[in-house]
Amino acid sequence: MLVNRIMRTIPNFRGQPANSSYFLHTRNGFFRTVTNNVFVRLPVLDIMVDRLRRIEESPLCDTAVVYVHHPLRTSLNLLDSMFSIGLDPKNTFVLGKHYSENEWVVQETQRLGVHYQRCSAQTVLGGFDETFSFDINSLWETVVEDLDKKINIKNLLVLDHGGYAINFMPSSIQGRMNIVGLEKTSGGLINLVRQGCIPSFPLINMANCATKKVLESPLIAEAVVEKLSPVIPVSREPTTCGVIGYGSIGKAIAEKLLSLGHRVIIYDSDSSQLQSANLRKNFVSTSDLVSLVASADLLFGCSGQDVTKSVEAFRLSPRDKTLVSCSSGDREFLTLLKLVQKNNTSGIAANPLDNVVYESDFGGKIKILRGGFPYNFDDTGESVPANEIQLTRALVFAGVIQAIDFFKNPTVVGKEGLYALDSGLQKFVVREWLKLQPEDKLKNRYQPNQLSKFEDTDWIGEHSAGIQEPINFTLETGANLKFY
Ligand SMILES: NC(=O)c1ccc[n+]([C@@H]2O[C@H](COP(=O)([O-])OP(=O)(O)OC[C@H]3O[C@@H](n4cnc5c(N)ncnc54)[C@H](O)[C@@H]3O)[C@@H](O)[C@H]2O)c1
Incomplete structure (x- = not known):
């Protein structure tokens, strides 16, 4: 026994x-x-x-x-x-x-x-x-x-x-x-x-x-930024960063980017979320996703939803951009990913965890890091x-x-x-x-x-x-x- x-x-x-x-x-x-x-x-x-x-x-x-x-x-x-x-x-x-x-x-x-x-x-x-x-x-x-x-x-x-x-x-x-x-x-x-x-x-x-x-979100934000350090420019060359979704993770990411000396623009589909951002003089907020996409070079998706559903903002971008998901699954940039998949006529299956490039109508290359999966996760x-x-x-x-x-x-x-x-x-x-x-x-x-x-x-x-x-x-x- x-x-x-x-x-x-x-x-x-x-x-x-x-x-x-x-x-x-x-x-x-x-x-x-x-x-x-x-x-x-x-x-x-x-x-x-x-x-x-x-x-x-x-x-x-x-x-x-x-x-x-x-x-x-x-x-x-x-x-x-x-x-x-x-x-x-x-x-x-x-x-x-x-x-x-x-x-x-x-x-x-x-x-x-x-x-x-x-x-x-x-x-x-x-x-x-x-x-x-x-x-x-x-x-x-x-x-x-x-x-x-x-x-x-x-x-x-x-x-x-x-x-x-x-x-x-x-x-x-x-x-x-x-x-x-x-x-x-x-x-x-x-x-x-x-x-x-x-x-x-x-x-x-x-x-x-x-x-x-309150306590976990800054840890996630730091992990994302830490893992991103090879691709986030150092503060000597400030970058215009867009944060989409100003919830717990988005707030922590925005704070971190600001502390690194970058310019930060915030967008949230719930305008009440932006009120606290407006109180901070260093943050610029917008209620227009198209403007945010047009202005930012590095975009962080922190909404947990597909923020590329209104694809026009990305389709018409003449500039190169990098998109980083900080949320879950591959949902954050789903519409763009599906467009890239649709345009892939090579017959070769893409590795879903590789970086993906979407080319806009004006030749802008929009790079989606790690196939749109949260960047802080890898195989380590x-x-x-x-x-x-x-x-x-x-x-x-x-x-x-x-x-x-x-x-x-x-x-x-x-x-x-x-x-x-x-x-x-x-x-x-x-x-x-x-x-x-x-x-x-x-x-x-x-x-x-x-x-x-x-x-x-x-x-x-x-x-x-x-x-x-x-x-x-x-x-x-x-x-x-x-x-x-
Ligand atoms: N990567 C990680 O390690 C990790 C860890 C924890 C949570 N998460 C995920 O990150 C995501 C965000 O988490 P959170 O705790 O900050 O959530 P949250 O609910 O606090 O914040 C989400 C914010 O996004 C906004 N939003 C929703 N849909 C939007 C849209 N279409 N466009 C713009 N803004 C929109 C909401 O109004 C809200 O302010 C969730 O999906 C969560 O599961 C990831």
């Missing part, structure tokens, strides 16, 4: 130094060594796991998880954390996005024993949606077939990224078990609403939580450094904890509702994360007073979209507050 438990319990990477061999180990002892130099531990996740296990040892033992993600090194930490609280790899179904896929991460994830759905090849420019929809449907087929055979699984947790898993969830699985979803991207929520796919079960809105909006397995992006992984884990609570809460489970990510859990995550961030980086990234707001759960709640539903757990002391 003990042997069985050891074999079935879950690999746990915690406790390894970076840049050395590390052990995959169970709670009962080490059982496998992996030699490589790319795994780092994430202390915020570690402390969350420890605190949660003081309350309940294996709360995920009767839960299956569908996890749609970027296959980056730190996603292994998130899987590890869920395994540490009872999730069985055999009940874990994972699909990654091909544009961020790192082969080592894929292989390690497979070695953990999960069901890993490989991405199929995208053969046409602008074809991400179709390819990924095909992949998610294949994943759901596996989930249904597998869970049909398992009577011990009572709950299904769907950690979605872009709304695909929830959109394509087979109706046959709904009603058979308790389901809770979590959406990580604002684009995913918009797509679910647009397609009328509001789920009939609780959905946790991690995308629009205060922590992600890292977008934002691990110590920083553990904030995001910890927010997902906070959502997992909230879902564990929801599965037991009769007022929530089985009913539709978009719930805010719990403010107490956000406060805990931020406090632990801040302890690990160097002072100078915090000062450079955030306004004075921004960080202290995260000590106030009321403020966090007011700035996190969704229904506020108090939960039963507190990680502060690792205790139950009440019982259902």
